Amino acid sequence: MKLQNPNGDLTVTSNFTKARQALHTSTPGNIFCRDKELDIIETFLQNHIDNGTSGSMYISGRPGTGKTACVTHILANRTFSGKFKSILINCMLLHTPTSVFQQVAQQLDPKWNTTAKEALSYLEDRLTESGPMIVLVLDEIDQMSTRDQSVLYALFELPALTNSRLILIGLANALDLTDRSLIRLQSRVHFKPVLLNFSPYSKQEIATIVSQRIQEAVGEDVGNVIAPSALQYLGGKISSTSGDLRKAIDICRRAVELAETGAKKQSVLASSNSELQTSESVQTNKCVSIPILCKMMASVESNAFSVGNSDDVDDTPLQQKLIIVTLLVLVKFGKSKQVTLGKLHQSYSKVCSKYGMTTIDFDEFSHTCSLVESRGIVILKRKSNPRLAPICLRLDEREVESTLKDKTLLSSILAQGSLFV
Numbered sequence: 001m002k003l004q005n006p007n008g009d010l011t012v013t014s015n016f017t018k019a020r021q022a023l024h025t026s027t028p029g030n031i032f033c034r035d036k037e038l039d040i041i042e043t044f045l046q047n048h049i050d051n052g053t054s055g056s057m058y059i060s061g062r063p064g065t066g067k068t069a070c071v072t073h074i075l076a077n078r079t080f081s082g083k084f085k086s087i088l089i090n091c092m093l094l095h096t097p098t099s100v101f102q103q104v105a106q107q108l109d110p111k112w113n114t115t116a117k118e119a120l121s122y123l124e125d126r127l128t129e130s131g132p133m134i135v136l137v138l139d140e141i142d143q144m145s146t147r148d149q150s151v152l153y154a155l156f157e158l159p160a161l162t163n164s165r166l167i168l169i170g171l172a173n174a175l176d177l178t179d180r181s182l183i184r185l186q187s188r189v190h191f192k193p194v195l196l197n198f199s200p201y202s203k204q205e206i207a208t209i210v211s212q213r214i215q216e217a218v219g220e221d222v223g224n225v226i227a228p229s230a231l232q233y234l235g236g237k238i239s240s241t242s243g244d245l246r247k248a249i250d251i252c253r254r255a256v257e258l259a260e261t262g263a264k265k266q267s268v269l270a271s272s273n274s275e276l277q278t279s280e281s282v283q284t285n286k287c288v289s290i291p292i293l294c295k296m297m298a299s300v301e302s303n304a305f306s307v308g309n310s311d312d313v314d315d316t317p318l319q320q321k322l323i324i325v326t327l328l329v330l331v332k333f334g335k336s337k338q339v340t341l342g343k344l345h346q347s348y349s350k351v352c353s354k355y356g357m358t359t360i361d362f363d364e365f366s367h368t369c370s371l372v373e374s375r376g377i378v379i380l381k382r383k384s385n386p387r388l389a390p391i392c393l394r395l396d397e398r399e400v401e402s403t404l405k406d407k408t409l410l411s412s413i414l415a416q417g418s419l420f421v
């Protein structure tokens, strides 16, 4: 039995280390529990690449449901018989929605360097010339949502051009093609995009995926890294709140890290004091349990767990609401439409203290602002000093009101607006 092995503590420590490294949130080596979705995307690509026909697909689903992971996995690991070039653009990194045309043009021809205005017609020409198929993946396409959706319409019309060689895949977190404004897209463009929705992972799926990810690193030792009950608990907690697998992986990684630190201390103690090196001391190396997870959640928690998300209608986490309302206050009562993230954090802290709510620190705040951004509510420009990054609202007061649903909080903060500027 491993624990009675004199090196047992080392085995435990290295299992923790391996598991921690495996619990990253970049592209994973293997995808679990998404066989149906992988199959649909692969078949779509295969049909279009191998037959040389253009087409488009629109994938929607909440953050952390594996959209990016599935698409990048297929492009990296599957082979297709037709020739193609793939371009992946994360629209979160674009300065304005229209700059997507320039970005694509530059990826098609690195020497291309003209104005954004000319980019669309350049693309129309290039994409209808003969050549290999172009698979264009636009991730976080929510960022291209504009009032009239003109950028999205223009993009999704590109595959419909005669002789087009564009295969477009758009990935959206919040924008759903069944949204009123986007329904037009389906009726307008010649080629209707194939729609694919990634439903949130269930409790069991979250537990399975996290367990499989650990298993890839430590084999059958998963149970020594995390208790099955803790996996179930984690799955339940995440699926009943944001459903974001990224959060489940983050929390689990931090919990494993804690267990790893504990195990290392234990093994130093044991080797420095041989009297302590009894099987009893080795057995105190604890795998991740429900209490460790709870501790991690409490420290990670800022928004997703604090608000009972049982009400489907109002799914904006409290911290995000506070950020949006504070920004609205600054725009209404301040001088400019745009403020820096540092200033927003300052005012947001005033709002929190006024309402007796926990303030999140700047780093967490800045991360939460990017979540608000991914929902298309604000525009956030990146700067090397994040406190100087400009942020502005993409919605007007009425639209904010209808997005937030929580009229009481909103009107109360707005009524005292000048206090927080």
Ligand SMILES: Nc1ncnc2c1ncn2[C@@H]1O[C@H](COP(=O)(O)OP(=O)(O)O)[C@@H](O)[C@H]1O
Binding pocket: 024, 025, 026, 027, 028, 030, 031, 032, 033, 034, 061, 062, 063, 064, 065, 066, 067, 068, 069, 070, 209, 213, 245, 246, 249
């Ligand atoms: N089915 C899965 N199997 C393994 N890991 C996954 C799976 N789905 C998501 N992940 C992990 O979670 C992270 C977040 O998923 P991601 O694809 O970025 O979500 P989305 O694009 O929907 O926001 C991924 O980088 C990956 O590490």
Ligand SMILES: [Mg+2]
Binding pocket: 064, 067, 068, 069, 139, 140, 171
């Ligand atoms: Mg993604």
